[in-house]
Each structure stands twice: as structure tokens, then as C-alpha cells.
Amino acid sequence: MNVIKLSKLVSYILRHKPEDYDITLDAEGWVDLPVLIKHMVEKHPVYTDVNIETFEQIARQSGKQRFEIKHNRIRAYYGHSIKARIERNAVTPPDxxxxxxxxxxxxxxxxxxxxxxxxxxxxxxxxxxxxxxxxxxxxxxxxxxxxxxxxxxxxxxxxxxxxxxxxxxxxxxxxxxxxxx
Incomplete structure (x- = not known):
């Protein structure tokens, strides 16, 4: 399995086209990881062996940090072009x-x-x-x-x-x- 292609696919789904995978993101861009995996595998059977641990490993090892995982939920960090506005909390930036x-x-x-x-x-x-x-x-x-x-x-x-x-x-x-x- 090509983990880079998988990472890019997941980012594409979460950032741009969740509706193409029958996925609904919450207000902060989160979706349950088992839901993502189920719908992604339906469209891309090559990823049948993908599981939650696969995503956790990719998130830890990826230099690009495309997404984050918490409590069996996943979201893209940034780059969204979806119509629904992702809610974020404003914080103090670097200088x-x-x-x-x-x-x-x-x-x-x-x-x-x-x-x-x-x-x-x-x-x-x-x-x-x-x-x-x-x-x-x-x-x-x-x-x-x-x-x-x-x-x-x-x-x-x-x-x-x-x-x-x-x-x-x-x-x-x-x-x-x-x-x-």
C-alpha cells in the first residue's frame, strides 16, 4: 500500500469532497474514523486492509501533517475548500x-x-x-x-x-x- 497516496486521498476527501464519499463533517471538520474508512473502501477497494492504526501511523510519521486524529475521529488540519465554514478558535500567532x-x-x-x-x-x-x-x-x-x-x-x-x-x-x-x- 502506498501511504503517500492514501494520505493524499484522505486529505482530498476531508478538505474538498466529503460529499462524494457520503461523509458529513461536523462544524470543526471532524468525522468518525470508522465512517471515513467504510466509505473510502467502498470507492477504493484497494484500501480494504486499512484500519484505524494505519491512519494513526500515517499521522505520526507524515512530515506534511495533513490531518489529525483524536478519539477515533479525524480531520484535515487546513486547506479546506468545502462550502461549510470550518469553525476555528482564534489564537495569538508568532511575531x-x-x-x-x-x-x-x-x-x-x-x-x-x-x-x-x-x-x-x-x-x-x-x-x-x-x-x-x-x-x-x-x-x-x-x-x-x-x-x-x-x-x-x-x-x-x-x-x-x-x-x-x-x-x-x-x-x-x-x-x-x-x-x-
Whole structure:
């Protein structure tokens, strides 16, 4: 079994298309793990041997930290494009966060701010290297933008923890965005 493909499939289901698998997420994006496994195996019989322990192992060993498991429930950390808004609790962010973006859109972002676009939230990284890895995945010419998260937070911008490296926000106004050194 290819655990990377399994991890990506589960992330796809939880982030984008739970309805295609007859799955309903709760307000915070959780679903019972046995329910996910049952419906996933119905569509993908290759995963018949998958069980709760398989998911727990993937969650522990994955460098990408796509999802979390608690009390036999599972949810995607971030990246949702589903229509139902995932409820999150706002928390105090680190002082500075980073965002990789195509070079062609950097000036527009600095003028209009960061918007979630086709996702529920803007994705930010705790370090420049992570932002660069994300940016390189989609663009050959990119810019790393630096967000003054503490100042934005003090002004009322809500931030949410995604995982240990990823932070989320609904929108980042332009006055808190600059180029990274």
C-alpha cells in the first residue's frame, strides 16, 4: 500500500469532497474514523486492509501533517475548500509569518492584502523555508512575503493554528505585509 497516496486521498476527501464519499463533517471538520474508512473502501477497494492504526501511523510519521486524529475521529488540519465554514478558535500567532506567492501577484497582494481565494483561509508559514517549499510546488518564480502577525493580531486580525508550521487567517490587510529579507 502506498501511504503517500492514501494520505493524499484522505486529505482530498476531508478538505474538498466529503460529499462524494457520503461523509458529513461536523462544524470543526471532524468525522468518525470508522465512517471515513467504510466509505473510502467502498470507492477504493484497494484500501480494504486499512484500519484505524494505519491512519494513526500515517499521522505520526507524515512530515506534511495533513490531518489529525483524536478519539477515533479525524480531520484535515487546513486547506479546506468545502462550502461549510470550518469553525476555528482564534489564537495569538508568532511575531512573524511567511507566505510564498508567484512573483507576478506579489505587488497586487501588497496593495490589496492576502485573500483566501479558493480556500477558506490564507495559509502562512512559521518560517521562510516552509513558505519557500510551498511556493516552489506551484511556481518557478516566486516571492516570499513577510507578515507582521503580532501587529495584525493586535489590530484585530484573527489567526488560527493549522499545525506546528502552518497558520491560517481569513484575510491579511496590506499594511501588515512586506517582502521577506
Amino acid at each position: 512573524v509569518l511567511y507566505h510564498g506567492t508567484p512573483k507576478a501577484t506579489a505587488e497586487l497582494i501588497k496593495a490589496q492584502g492576502m485573500k483566501a481565494m479558493n480556500r477558506q483561509n490564507v495559509h502562512l508559514s512559521t518560517d521562510r523555508q516552509t513558505a519557500e517549499i510551498v511556493a516552489k510546488r506551484w511556481h518557478t518564480e516566486y516571492v516570499i512575503l513577510q507578515v507582521d502577525a503580532q501587529r495584525a493580531h493586535a489590530a484585530g486580525v484573527a489567526f488560527y493554528a493549522g499545525n506546528e508550521n502552518i497558520w491560517l487567517a481569513d484575510h491579511i490587510p496590506p499594511e501588515y505585509i512586506g517582502h521577506s529579507a
